[in-house]
Every structure is written in C-alpha cells, then in structure tokens.
Amino acid sequence: MGVAIGDLVPKKTVELEALATKTIALDAYNALYQFLSAIRQPDGTPLMDRKGRITSHLSGLFYRTINLLEHDIRPVYVFDGKPPELKHRTLEKRKEAREKAKQKWEEAIREGNLEEARTYAQEAARLTQDMVEDAKKLLTAMGIPWVQAPSEGEAQAAHMAAKGDVWAAGSQDYDSLLFGAPRLARNLTIVGRRKLPRKNVYVEIKPELIELEETLRTLGIDRRKLIWIGILIGTDFNEKVPGIGPKRALALVKEYDSFDEILKALGYQPEWDWREIEQLFLNPPVTDDYSIRFKKPDRDAVMKILVEEHDFSPERVERALDRLEKATPASGSQMSLDAWF
Numbered sequence: 327m328g329v330a331i332g333d334l335v336p337k338k339t340v341e342l343e344a345l346a347t348k349t350i351a352l353d354a355y356n357a358l359y360q361f362l363s364a365i366r367q368p369d370g371t372p373l374m375d376r377k378g379r380i381t382s383h384l385s386g387l388f389y390r391t392i393n394l395l396e397h398d399i400r401p402v403y404v405f406d407g408k409p410p411e412l413k414h415r416t417l418e419k420r421k422e423a424r425e426k427a428k429q430k431w432e433e434a435i436r437e438g439n440l441e442e443a444r445t446y447a448q449e450a451a452r453l454t455q456d457m458v459e460d461a462k463k464l465l466t467a468m469g470i471p472w473v474q475a476p477s478e479g480e481a482q483a484a485h486m487a488a489k490g491d492v493w494a495a496g497s498q499d500y501d502s503l504l505f506g507a508p509r510l511a512r513n514l515t516i517v518g519r520r521k522l523p524r525k526n527v528y529v530e531i532k533p534e535l536i537e538l539e540e541t542l543r544t545l546g547i548d549r550r551k552l553i554w555i556g557i558l559i560g561t562d563f564n565e566k567v568p569g570i571g572p573k574r575a576l577a578l579v580k581e582y583d584s585f586d587e588i589l590k591a592l593g594y595q596p597e598w599d600w601r602e603i604e605q606l607f608l609n610p611p612v613t614d615d616y617s618i619r620f621k622k623p624d625r626d627a628v629m630k631i632l633v634e635e636h637d638f639s640p641e642r643v644e645r646a647l648d649r650l651e652k653a654t655p656a657s658g659s660q661m662s663l664d665a666w667f
Contacts, residue, residue, distance in 0.1 A: 329562075330559055330572065331503075331556065331559070335503070335541045335544075336541060337512075338534065344535075345399050348399055348494065349491075349493050350401055350492060350493060350494050350514065351404050351473070352402065352404065352496040352497070352515070354405045354406070354458075354461065356479070357387070361382055361386025362380070362453060362457075363451045364382075364516065365382040376637050383461060384464055384631075384636060385638075387465070388628075388643075391465075391470060392646055395653035396653045398653075402471045402472065402486075403461075403471075403472040404475055404482050404486070405462070405479055409478070410478070410563060412606065460631070464628070466627075467623065467628045468628060468650060469624070470620065471616075475611075475612065475613065480499065480502045480505055481612055483497070485505070485506075486616070488507065489614075491618060494509035495511070497512065498516075504552060504556050504561075504607045506607075508537065510535070510537075511533060512534040512535075513533045517532060545576060546580060547579055555576055557603050559571060563598075563606060564600075564603050620654060622654060625651075628643065629643060629647075
C-alpha cells in the first residue's frame with residue numbers, strides 16, 4: 327500500500343534506456359506481488375505447476391529480470407525481514423482484504439464473470455514464505471544479487487541508495503523517499519502495455535523517476551516534514567488523520583513547525599505515537615552486511631528449478647538463458663560498481 331503522496335511529488339517519465347548502466351535496489355516483495363497479480367489466466371487463476379504450486383512469481387522474476395538486464399539495468403532484489411510491530415494492524419487488514427477478494431473471486435467464477443474474477447483474483451494474491459525462498463534460489467542460480475533486510479525492504483533499499491552502493495531504490499510505493507532514498511524508480515517490473523482494471527482500455531506503462539532533493543525543493547519542506555505528511559495521510563504504521571489529504575497535509579506542515587501543534591490545530595488525538603513513527607522512517611533497522619556481485623548464471627541450476635521442479639517449458643527457458651548469458655557481464659563475476667553509475 328505505502329504512503330499516498332503520488333499527487334505531490336514531481337515525477338519524470340523516462341525510457342528504460344535512460345536507466346542503462348544503473349544499479350537499482352528493487353523491493354523484492356513489491357515486485358513479486360506485481361508478478362503474482364499480473365501473470366494469470368483470463369479467469370484470474372495463477373500459473374501453476376503439476377503439483378498445484380503457484381509459479382507466476384517465478385515466471386515474472388525470471389523473464390522480466392532478463393528484460394532489465396538486456397537494457398543494461400542492474401537489479402538487486404531486497405527482501406523484507408521481520409515487520410515492525412507498528413505494521414501489525416496494517417498486515418491484518420491486508421489479510422482480511424485478501425480473504426474478501428478471494429470470496430468475490432470464487433463468486434465471480436461461479437457466475438461466469440471472467441473480467442470481475444480476474445480483478446478480484448489479483449486483489450487476493452498472497453505471497454508465501456515458500457514462494458519467497460524459491461525466488462531467492464532462482465535469483466542465486468541466475469547470478470543476480472539479493473539482499474536480506476532485517477526489517478522493511480524499502481528501508482534497506484533506501485539505505486543502500488543513500489550510501490551510494492546503488493543508484494536508486496525501485497518500488498511502486500513512495501515510502502522509499504520517506505526512508506531517505508535520493509532517487510526512486512517506479513514501474514520497472516511492469517513496463518509495457520497494460521489493461522486497466524474493469525475497463526477495456528490499455529495504457530503504456532513507462533518508468534518514472536522521482537528525486538528526493540527535487541521533491542523537497544518543489545514542496546518547500548525538508549525530509550522530516552515529508553514524513554509528517556505521510557503520517558497525516560496514513561502510512562503502513564498508522565491510520566490517517568480523518569479528513570486530511572495530501573494537499574491539506576502539505577499546507578499544515580508548512581504552517582506549523584511542530585507536529586503536536588498540527589494535532590492541536592486539528593483537535594485530533596491519535597491512538598498512535600507520531601514520534602515513534604517518525605523515528606522508524608528516520609532510523610529504520612538496516613544492515614551493511616551485503617555484497618553486490620553479478621555472477622555468471624548457472625544454467626543447470628536454473629533448469630532444475632524452473633523445468634524439473636516447476637514444469638516450465640525447457641525450450642523457452644533455454645532461449646531465455648541464452649539471453650541472460652549475453653546480458654550478463656562477460657567476466658561472469660564482479661565488476662566495479664563505478665561501471666554502473
């Protein structure tokens with residue numbers, strides 16, 4: 327879900343070619359959920375192997391990662407760790423929403439309404455720990471680096487970008503900006519022609535680039551006040567202040583220099599502690615224990631995971647592996663990070 331500040335931040339639409347040679351830390355859970363939602367049959371049924379195990383996430387991870395590499399973009403996937411206690415309520419709400427969507431999906435199937443069925447199926451997408459582990463195994467076999475975050479993946483990606491170890495954080499959500507990422511790249515794993523939900527309309531999705539410094543300069547605030555905006559309109563760690571949207575939140579943080587003053591002016595007493603949420607964005611749990619190395623793909627390992635274990639087409643996987651090998655650095659191992667900036 328993330329924080330809904332999209333209407334406030336200045337975005338620049340770019341082509342994939344504009345991101346060539348850049349190393350980008352992608353929010354792995356964000357990407358995997360996109361694959362689970364988008365890669366489905368017309369009635370919303372996900373791709374599955376002969377044992378009934380879902381494989382949509384592996385298909386997206388494999389083929390779309392290769393597409394990024396062919397555009398000379400270096401993806402580093404960052405996986406979530408233990409969620410903060412403050413996120414518990416949000417996770418419970420998401421679980422309830424998925425259960426309701428699943429019921430509506432099954433009802434739409436019974437009624438023969440495939441368009442509605444697919445939409446509800448996407449909303450019911452669920453990522454399991456087994457899926458996550460399979461994704462990590464596939465990335466390792468492909469020679470693509472991945473990082474295990476101690477907590478929020480977006481916080482870890484932002485930390486890596488702020489350190490200069492990657493050029494940008496990559497996610498659909500804007501939380502990376504609140505976590506301090508100097509750049510946020512959106513739409514990288516959904517680039518292309520996409521159908522709008524419940525509409526017979528197709529749109530061309532292109533990458534978007536948002537820069538933190540430009541955002542703060544345009545809005546006339548600092549990062550702390552950007553976090554305040556997020557808290558006012560709702561984050562993964564707190565419910566929004568009723569009746570406050572992004573524009574009103576911006577006006578409030580520019581008018582007052584104390585969050586307590588804002589709450590007092592609104593006459594609102596929240597159940598949550600805004601200081602705790604602010605600190606979670608300013609000083610989240612992150613690690614420096616990671617290595618960014620792109621290695622030569624292990625063809626046998628990839629074939630074992632995708633073809634032998636999950637029934638992918640051997641011919642199609644072989645062709646994709648040929649593309650992957652061509653897109654991988656010729657040395658098959660460590661390139662200087664300077665080459666990717």
